[in-house]
Amino acid sequence: EVQLVESGGGLVQPDWSLRLSCTASGFTFGDYDMHWVRQAPGKGLEWVSGVSWNEGNVGYADSVRGRFITYRDNVKNTLYLQMNYLRAQDTAVYYCTRVPPYCHGDCYFDSWGQGTPVTVSS
Amino acid sequence: QSVLTQPPSVSAAPGQKVTISCSGSSSKIENNNVAWYQHVPGTAPKLLIYDNNKRPSGIPDRFSGSKTGTSATLGITGLQTGDEADYYCGTWDSSLSAGQGVFGGGTKLTVL
Numbered sequence: 001e002v003q004l005v006e007s008g009g010g011l012v013q014p015d016w017s018l019r020l021s022c023t024a025s026g027f028t029f030g031d032y033d034m035h036w037v038r039q040a041p042g043k044g045l046e047w048v049s050g051v052s053w054n055e056g057n058v059g060y061a062d063s064v065r066g067r068f069i070t071y072r073d074n075v076k077n078t079l080y081l082q083m084n085y086l087r088a089q090d091t092a093v094y095y096c097t098r099v100p101p102y103c104h105g106d107c108y109f110d111s112w113g114q115g116t117p118v119t120v121s122s
Numbered sequence: 123q124s125v126l127t128q129p130p131s132v133s134a135a136p137g138q139k140v141t142i143s144c145s146g147s148s149s150k151i152e153n154n155n156v157a158w159y160q161h162v163p164g165t166a167p168k169l170l171i172y173d174n175n176k177r178p179s180g181i182p183d184r185f186s187g188s189k190t191g192t193s194a195t196l197g198i199t200g201l202q203t204g205d206e207a208d209y210y211c212g213t214w215d216s217s218l219s220a221g222q223g224v225f226g227g228g229t230k231l232t233v234l
Contacts, residue, residue: 004166033220033221035220037167039161044124044208044210044227045159045161045228047222047223047225050218050220050221050223052219052220057220059219061222095166095167099221103214105214105216106154106173106216107214107223108155108172108214108223109157109159109167109223110169110172112169115166
């Protein structure tokens with residue numbers, strides 16, 4: 001069974017940092033591109049960042065570029081999101097999700113974690 | 123504001139059928155496949171439909187998808203109270219190096 005388990009969320013003050021983790025099991029983690037998607041209170045889903053299976057490609061939404069860093073450890077089957085200079089607008093539930101291999105640029109998210117909440121407030 | 127437009131809410135009675143629309147520009151829908159996700163707040167989102175009309179294993183055939191031009195539609199028949207959730211359409215933008223998911227604003231389904 002595919003499992004994605006996020007952790008590391010919590011309450012932080014503006015401009016602080018936080019690192020989220022997503023531990024994968026039930027599939028060959030190193031074969032999949034992985035992404036972060038968030039949902040702010042009362043809002044819809046928003047793509048945050050993605051990393052290719054070998055970290056050769058990493059992308060960020062404009063709203064987080066320069067502040068967030070996505071990376072992965074294929075030995076530990078874990079995806080990370082290092083969030084720096086956090087803002088109130090970053091308050092959201094953060095979901096880890098995977099993209100099936102060989103989707104050839106027309107992809108989708110086929111498995112999701114339960115999410116970890118992040119609250120940025122003074 | 124989302125680049126994919128969905129109605130904020132739809133409702134129907136148990137046993138009935140409902141459709142949820144998703145419209146966008148030609149660069150977003152016409153030239154890309156559409157996926158649909160079900161999300162009950164507080165739980166993991168679930169993939170319902172991919173490649174416009176394909177269902178992953180385990181998704182009942184009460185759920186269907188279609189696409190015509192710059193619009194896509196999710197259909198749900200035989201509505202159940204357990205179908206109450208938020209539904210999102212999504213496409214893909216491959217212009218970023220690792221690709222990027224693009225979502226509609228979401229539609230809240232109420233089963234009366």
